[in-house]
Amino acid sequence: MTTRHLVDPEILPLIDLMPFSGFSRETLPQTRIASAERFAFLGDPPLAPQVKTIPGPGGALEIYWYDPAPGAKDRPALLHVHGGGMIIGSAKSMQHGPSGTAAALGIPVASVDYRLAPEHSFPAPEEDCLAALRWLVANAAELGVDPARIGIIGESAGGGLAAATALMARDTGCPALAAQILTYPMLDHRTGGPSCPWRNPTTGEFIWTRESNVFGWEALRGDYGADDERKGWFSPTLAEDLSGLPPTWIGTGALDLFLDKDLDYARRLVAAGVPVELHCYPGAIHAFNAVAESQIAKAFARDQLTAIARLLKLG
Numbered sequence: 001m002t003t004r005h006l007v008d009p010e011i012l013p014l015i016d017l018m019p020f021s022g023f024s025r026e027t028l029p030q031t032r033i034a035s036a037e038r039f040a041f042l043g044d045p046p047l048a049p050q051v052k053t054i055p056g057p058g059g060a061l062e063i064y065w066y067d068p069a070p071g072a073k074d075r076p077a078l079l080h081v082h083g084g085g086m087i088i089g090s091a092k093s094m095q096h097g098p099s100g101t102a103a104a105l106g107i108p109v110a111s112v113d114y115r116l117a118p119e120h121s122f123p124a125p126e127e128d129c130l131a132a133l134r135w136l137v138a139n140a141a142e143l144g145v146d147p148a149r150i151g152i153i154g155e156s157a158g159g160g161l162a163a164a165t166a167l168m169a170r171d172t173g174c175p176a177l178a179a180q181i182l183t184y185p186m187l188d189h190r191t192g193g194p195s196c197p198w199r200n201p202t203t204g205e206f207i208w209t210r211e212s213n214v215f216g217w218e219a220l221r222g223d224y225g226a227d228d229e230r231k232g233w234f235s236p237t238l239a240e241d242l243s244g245l246p247p248t249w250i251g252t253g254a255l256d257l258f259l260d261k262d263l264d265y266a267r268r269l270v271a272a273g274v275p276v277e278l279h280c281y282p283g284a285i286h287a288f289n290a291v292a293e294s295q296i297a298k299a300f301a302r303d304q305l306t307a308i309a310r311l312l313k314l315g
Contacts, residue, residue, distance in 0.1 A: 003205045003255055008283030010294035015206050023215040036093040045099035054135045057127040062113040064091045066102035076149035076312035079133050080111040083156030085216035087117055104305055110136055121222025122234045129165040137175050149312045151179035159185025163236040170244050177246040179311035184252045188237040188261040189217040204257030207286040242272035249277045249307040251300055253284025279303050
């Protein structure tokens with residue numbers, strides 16, 4: 001069975017642009033190069049970043065800083081976490097998302113170039129993201145940022161890492177985040193595998209498949225047992241307590257592999273007393289918003305930007 005007929009017609013070209021060819025440890029270096037080259041075709045981002053190097057848990061950590069109004073004070077800000085299934089992508093190659101957000105809202109965005117699995121398994125990527133958040137808070141005055149209006153945003157694996165960072169920040173006593181903005185977040189290490197609680201026949205055929213997901217999570221997991229108090233930091237869906245997390249926006253696609261878990265996470269957040277805004281876009285596969293001129297991507301961008309402005313009390 002194919003779900004191609006369910007895909008929004010404007011999104012269909014994305015399937016051919018990003019065909020799935022499988023992942024392996026042997027081919028991963030070349031896959032990373034191909035991914036970076038694909039993003040390079042987009043050209044220059046709307047706003048050029050300043051690359052800042054900060055101390056990280058594993059050594060020097062790069063932050064791509066997008067500031068549309070250098071010298072301005074007391075502004076809301078976002079920490080951005082890029083996608084890539086935990087195994088590919090970089091803040092350097094994936095500039096258009098955070099740059100576009102900074103330009104559209106007129107606020108600074110810091111994109112963290114976290115370490116990738118499998119070379120750096122859990123908790124390395126998560127610790128990098130938390131270090132970036134702590135840096136942003138600690139240097140808020142110098143950066144012209146209001147520390148009470150910092151949110152975190154991420155897509156796919158970045159959405160999962162953003163959710164994990166929000167849990168880590170809560171659990172380790174970091175200053176409270178003002179919002180978490182999760183775009184089709186990768187939240188559950190079981191999705192697509194033998195212990196997956198979801199058997200939705202219409203999700204996960206394109207772009208990021210069950211096989212991709214299993215590989216990505218196995219790479220991140222390494223030898224971690226996911227059986228101690230950090231298990232929610234690894235796979236946010238394993239967190240037993242979601243109370244005290246920041247107001248949350250979640251956007252996902254009706255055909256995305258992560259649909260069911262994203263909906264369930266939203267439900268659990270609501271049950272824990274967390275304000276949630278949830279959007280499910282019909283005919284949308286994983287990464288659907290890459291087709292920026294499609295009507296559904298424009299709706300997504302409108303919904304997300306409006307939510308960020310509201311949650312961070314912009315203007």
